[in-house]
Amino acid sequence: MQESVVTVSVSIRRTLIEGGVRPERIKVIYEGVDLDWVDSQHAPAFDYGNSGLVVGTVAHLSSEKGHQTLLEAASRVLSRVTDVHFVLVGGGPLMSTLKARVRELGIDEKVTFTGFRSDSEALMKTFDIFCLPSLSEGLSSGILVAMASKLPIVATRVGGIPELVIDGETGVLVPPDDADQLAAGLCKVLESPQLRKKMGCAGRQRIEETFTLERKLNETEKLYLSMLASVLDQSQDCG
Structure with missing residues (x-):
């Protein structure tokens, strides 16, 4: 299963990488404002x-x-x-x-x-x-x-x-x-x-x-759908 770590800034992403988290696992999704x-x-x-x-x-x-x-x-x-x-x-x-x-x-x-x-x-x-x-x-x-x-x-x-x-x-x-x-x-x-x-x-x-709330929700949904698709692909390969 594909695993991702979501962070709210590139700055935190750098800190996570320095701490040993693989860069490809980290997704930056900024906070969004409900205008x-x-x-x-x-x-x-x-x-x-x-x-x-x-x-x-x-x-x-x-x-x-x-x-x-x-x-x-x-x-x-x-x-x-x-x-x-x-x-x-x-x-x-x-x-x-x-x-x-x-x-x-x-x-x-x-x-x-x-x-x-x-x-x-x-x-x-x-x-x-x-x-x-x-x-x-x-x-x-x-x-x-x-x-x-x-x-x-x-x-x-x-x-x-x-x-x-x-x-x-x-x-x-x-x-x-x-x-x-x-x-x-x-x-x-x-x-x-x-x-x-x-x-x-x-x-x-x-x-x-x-930095809108709509953009944040769309990016979060896109990430979850991508992870779900990865799981489905793996299950089909096993079948």
Whole structure:
């Protein structure tokens, strides 16, 4: 019987090959976005105060997601662009540590921690920029939804993220764990309404062309049918 390993990014495929899995067994099927569902989401009423532009992230508050770097970058951004608010959506073990760092940086009026939100995808519609400063990442469903929501992306060049975000076209990619570069990327997008709109529209188009739920389901069905055909061929040979 033909056996396949399905993975959601080329990055993970490389890791599996390094771990000894034969390349021909691995099939990359990207996650897909239900565009009708995304479009049906409405931004909830959420008061960020007199915030201006909103930079948001949606991720578990754990070390690999790079929130510490985001806060250091936020401090740098706010010294240059004051009319901006940072929103961290998600719960996790670093909540108290991150809040303490916000107080140390003196930016507590410019940062909101929402905790876990079951409506995080809808909450993205209150953002102007989606930021994901991960230190490692397989493939980010948050970035997929953000791009489908026409948000420009500022993220780190790790794991499967470069497979989603085209640097300079749908967003800005920066090295991981580099607050200066992350701040520079954020300022570049914050300071240009035209660039935000251009990247947001390009991101939506990329989702429509490559990362739809329909495409994912079709590719999954095609793989299963191929495996079934292989089994049937083997059974006929035995007969």
